[in-house]
Amino acid sequence: MVSLADVRAWNPGALDEVCSGVQAKVPVLTNEGDDYGKLLPVEGWSGPAAEGAAAQHKSHMQGLDTYVAGAAAIGKAVGQAADAILAVQAAIKNADELARKYGFAITADGAIVCVYGGDPPPELHPQDRARAQQQLADDVAQILRTAEDIDSDLAAVLDKAAAGQFGTGDESTVAAAAADGLKAPGMTFPEPPPNATPAQNAAWWATLPASARDALVRDRPSVIGAMDGLPAVDRDKANRVVLDRDYADLRRQRDDLQHRMDGLKMSDPQQQNEHHDLQVRLDALNDKISSLDAVHDTLAKGNRQLLFLDSTHPRVEAAIAVGDVDKAANVAVFTPGFTTTVNGDLAQYDTNMDDMKRMADRIDFRHGGGPTAAVTWIGYQAPQWSEIANPDQSVLGPHAAQAGGESLAKFYNGIGAGHEASNTPLHLTALGHSYGSSTTGYALGHDTPVQDAMLFGSPGQGAEHLKVPQGHLFAAQDAGDTLVPNYGNTGVLGPSPYFSPDASNYHQMSTDASVTEAGPLNATEGHSGYLDAQSTSMYNMAAITTGHPDLAQYKGTVLAEGPR
Template sequence: MVGLSDVKRWNTGQLDEIFKTVQQRLQVLTHSGDDFGKVIPVADWSGPAADNARSAHSSLMFRIDKMAAGASIVGKAIGQAADAITGVQHAIAGAEELSRKYGYQIADNGTVTDLYPEGKAPPELHPEDRARAKTEASDAIAQALRTADDIDRDLASVLQRAQQGDFGTGNEGTVTAAAADGSLDPGLTLLEPPKDDSPTQNAGWWNSLSPAGQAILLRDHPDWLGNLDGLPGGVRSQANLARLPAIRADLERQLAELRKPMDGPVLGEYDMQIRADEIAAVEAKLHSLDAVQTTMAKGGRQLLFLDATHPRVEAAVAVGNVDTATNVAVFTPGFTTTVDGSLGRYDNNMANLVATGNTIERSYGGGPTAAVTWIGYQAPQADGGLVDPTQSVASPLAAQAGGDNLARFYNGIGAAHGATNTPLHLTALGHSYGSVTTGFALGHDTPVNDAVLFGSPGQGADHLNVPAGHLYSEHNTGDNLVPTVHGTLGPSPYYSPNAVPNYHQLSTDASVTGVGPFNASYDHSGYLDNQSTSLYNMAAITTGHNDLAVTYQPPPPPPDVRPIPSGVPASPPATTPPPPVASPPGATPTPPPR
């Protein structure tokens, strides 16, 4: 195993010089060898001397051919190694920069050590962010050394095989052909993703590859990359788009098989229904792929996740570029959500959120914004509980399973940003049963800075790992699906005797804000209405302008209607309080950034 100090001393300039020398000498060898190859046979020369000459010539040509094949692949492998090492050294430099930023140092043995005594780090370096940065730096170094060791072993193997004459057949006909034959060997191979598949290790692995190596994997192995949390969104999107035709072809093959007439006895009514359900399920998957392609055709989207192996297709589509966005929101919808039936509508909602965020950003700053529609779990359906109790909307099981996946997705975005040292403000948005899924995801350690739960039947996990003061909820007028008690789906995020503390309830009434007026929203499905106070609030939180959000104002208490004793003058008529408006900047202090 190579060490960190060894890899940092590797000199790609020297490898480049060796590569040039090998190429020059290979050129001389092929030209001279091909000229030598034409010496024999000599016209009209026969007899023992001619036979001996032909034998010696054949032996020399065999050795020259082998030498040319070996030199060709050695030169190729040295060039590959020089290119691959740049990726490794770049990854090490990035890990060292991330470590310094959070008060750590990477020792020569690869260990990440704390530069501050325990508890003495500056207050602007949040402990959870420091812990996450330490993990990212440690995993980046581990993956860089893993890649470096693979480069070292592969190059040593090529050199040893060339020395043993393992390349070429020795009878290619010309030395030029022998050199071409040798170059067909792949030389250095590219390392597969890490086995345990954690987002930070995936990010470290990808960042340790050279641009040329990354391009080869995108071309040859998009199936490795599309759903790999921790990779850049642009890479995942390119890989998933490349996977789409094969996924579609496989579903069309399944559908054709299901539609074939059955051999043997005539199917009974029950069996016919099962077959019809199977056909409908595959057709729905194909419609889901149609929805994905239609959404991607709008432009300015990234396909961050695509999985057709479950009963229903799962997908995640971003509006904007999650790699370069400072502010990223991840929206998780709930009950009855499907890709074929819901993606287009929710993508439009996220486009409106991004547009509102950009309006806020133009007035108040904050950097570019992207928003993701995440349908990466099997959301309960109307008949789900009848078929499978784990798919019941009254059960937390689907939300728990989805929450595990969603937490990995959050961490993947964080790891990708950390690998490139790109600032990130990450907001979790969850609606209805999706807020339960969001809550279970936030029960894990994630880089989420703010969370907004709306139309929520419960927050899922009992404790959410979100910074104090950064939990928000919304409740529309007319939304009767929102309990205020602790039920099977977790504690309520709304005001009540049993409410979870530290939630800020946001307004969904009409309002006037610093960027214009917004409308009220109503009922369980209206929270994402365009030009609504509800959507404006989500955009304000997403862009990091928490102090611009319009807070909920509880209605005034009912007037006292007790009879007035005779002889007592009546109280003056009560005045109606003005409608809620946006809190002025600074009215609700924003906790310090993480």
């Protein structure tokens, strides 16, 4: 078994030297071997001596073929192993830095131990620290898993080469034998653990060299693009491949359906029924194609990352960020609600998030806090008018919000795990509107790295208890928003952020016109105005997202911060 101490001591530089030496010898062997291969047969030489020489020559060539094929395979595998070790040792370095950040140390045998004799400093929140400890445990487990794989793979290549098992020994030239050796698989890499958490996904990805990551993005874009915990830049690359592939596939399906419909006789009642059924399918395909058009057009604005794309559901799901999620110190994730679709709403919501990011950047310029990225997350099947009688999808029930909340919690945790894996500071804010606030609340019923949450136009907060630090829940209700219930008790979508006893946990935000250092800000009204540009409501979101709630405008008394 490979130990963490072993991996720390591995010297990839030595392997690079071996790789260079072997790779330099292979062309020499190839050239000399092919010259030797041309010595026989000699024209005009026959008889027993010629036959004996030919047999000996053939035996030498077969041995030389397998030797050169093995040398080529070794050169390739040793070079791959050196790159793989560098990636694993970089993952160890990142894990060491994460451990120091949260007051832990990683022992020689891979245990995670607390460095404090007493209680940790108060700024290290217990829940954040527990999450970091789990991330470290996942990191170490994956580092050892990958290291063991590197060690066994390289040993297998060396053993196979020693046994002369590379190449066939019957290649037409030594050059062909060397090419066969290079075609050998060489190093492989372990899969992530089954049913991996976002933290485990992040740990797995961190141990892979760039060449392996690139190959996975190229060969398995659907899998990589959907994996919470991977860097946004890699998910974006993979999902753009998926976007192009799905677009072509949906257009092909649409053309096939249209061709079938064009061949039907509308005078035949049976074919009329078939035409109707095909038309329903065609309309659904056109909606999906329209959704992918919306995704494409949004990405074309620039400075966007496609963090999620799924065309397999009745309606396309997608998540697009404005800004660089990996490098942003502040990330806001906005979840919309009832009637939301990608083709109908992504463009406008992306514009809203762009407006919010610009305001956040202005706050950062004046007060600090770091760069911001803002995500529009339409990663669930938001209820539609046509589904109001469907108990599993109705806006009048919690089921769609609960299902969406499960996915949203993983998305939050994926962003957190990605930042932890790269030791990039993160202030994560959840924004939820209308039924999307209920979805957000159900997500926040799970353990996530969300530090602030703002629910606006909310029919109910979702889960009974939101796992957000005390004093970091915010709510906004516009004048004239008649879709916000005014009852005081818990409804089917959870307690009201405004009127129930649970409302005392929320800062009630102003949406009136105001004048701040950002200049005059407009009031917002009704159920759909909260994201209006240059509004008090939008300014409040930007202030909270950047970690400056003191700059926001409130309706009532600001609650003191306290323990979770």
